[in-house]
Amino acid sequence: MAKVLVAFYSRDGSTEALAQAVSEGAVEAGGTVRMRRAREVVDAATMATVPGWTEAAGRMNALYEAPGVEDVAWADAIVLGSPTRFGLLASELKAFLDGLGGLWVQGKLAGKVGSAFTSSSSVHGGNEINNLTMFVPMAHFGMIIVPPGYADPVMFRAGTPYGASAVSYGASKAPPTEQDLAAAQFQGRRVVQVARALAAQPAATA
Numbered sequence: 758m759a760k761v762l763v764a765f766y767s768r769d770g771s772t773e774a775l776a777q778a779v780s781e782g783a784v785e786a787g788g789t790v791r792m793r794r795a796r797e798v799v800d801a802a803t804m805a806t807v808p809g810w811t812e813a814a815g816r817m818n819a820l821y822e823a824p825g826v827e828d829v830a831w832a833d834a835i836v837l838g839s840p841t842r843f844g845l846l847a848s849e850l851k852a853f854l855d856g857l858g859g860l861w862v863q864g865k866l867a868g869k870v871g872s873a874f875t876s877s878s879s880v881h882g883g884n885e886i887n888n889l890t891m892f893v894p895m896a897h898f899g900m901i902i903v904p905p906g907y908a909d910p911v912m913f914r915a916g917t918p919y920g921a922s923a924v925s926y927g928a929s930k931a932p933p934t935e936q937d938l939a940a941a942q943f944q945g946r947r948v949v950q951v952a953r954a955l956a957a958q959p960a961a962t963a
């Protein structure tokens with residue numbers, strides 16, 4: 758049974774919807790999933806500058822625990838999801854990763870499967886770069902990075918080989934499309950399949 762941590766940040770719900778789809782795919786493939794939402798690092802006044810942010814954060818924080826070191830230690834696979842922020846992952850998710858030094862120095866992240874997904878407001882606003890950027894800490898951790906590639910027909914339609922992504926078109930807050938969600942579900946399934954294969958060959962990740 759592959760254990761999957763889906764650790765994400767989301768303010769408007771787009772990345773959250775992808776996180777749910779990744780989780781659905783992982784469960785469908787026989788995985789056990791923990792969904793966790795990183796917590797705010799900006800102050801309440803900043804959150805209040807955009808209508809809906811404070812309320813959405815409250816709603817999501819009631820649904821999802823914050824990711825913790827114990828979740829990471831538990832997981833065979835860690836799937837990171839973040840809105841694109843000036844082309845990079847959100848500081849909220851990065852703050853979570855920055856708390857993993859203790860596990861990293863003990864080598865306890867090495868050999869876990871890693872994968873990434875994102876949401877951006879514009880089509881070429883950095884979503885592919887953001888998914889690649891989330892691979893960087895995974896490399897430091899010694900994780901086995903698993904992109905969806907074009908390993909399923911749905912990926913030819915979604916066209917996001919580095920990781921699922923959705924475009925929210927800013928203030929219109931467009932939800933992920935059916936293709937975006939199908940790609941995210943496939944990504945969840947693939948992560949479980951690879952984690953299970955690695956678990957059957959522990960020497961491969963030692």
Ligand SMILES: Cc1cc2nc3c(=O)[nH]c(=O)nc-3n(C[C@H](O)[C@H](O)[C@H](O)COP(=O)(O)O)c2cc1C
Nearest residue numbers: 767768769770771772840843844877878879882925
């Ligand atoms: C500080 C900040 C920086 C952002 N930078 C980008 C960006 O570089 N490219 C982009 O397309 N969207 C950018 N966005 C928009 C978000 O990526 C977009 O709204 C995303 O869909 C939000 O995901 P969420 O609904 O999960 O919060 C930025 C938003 C904020 C608040």
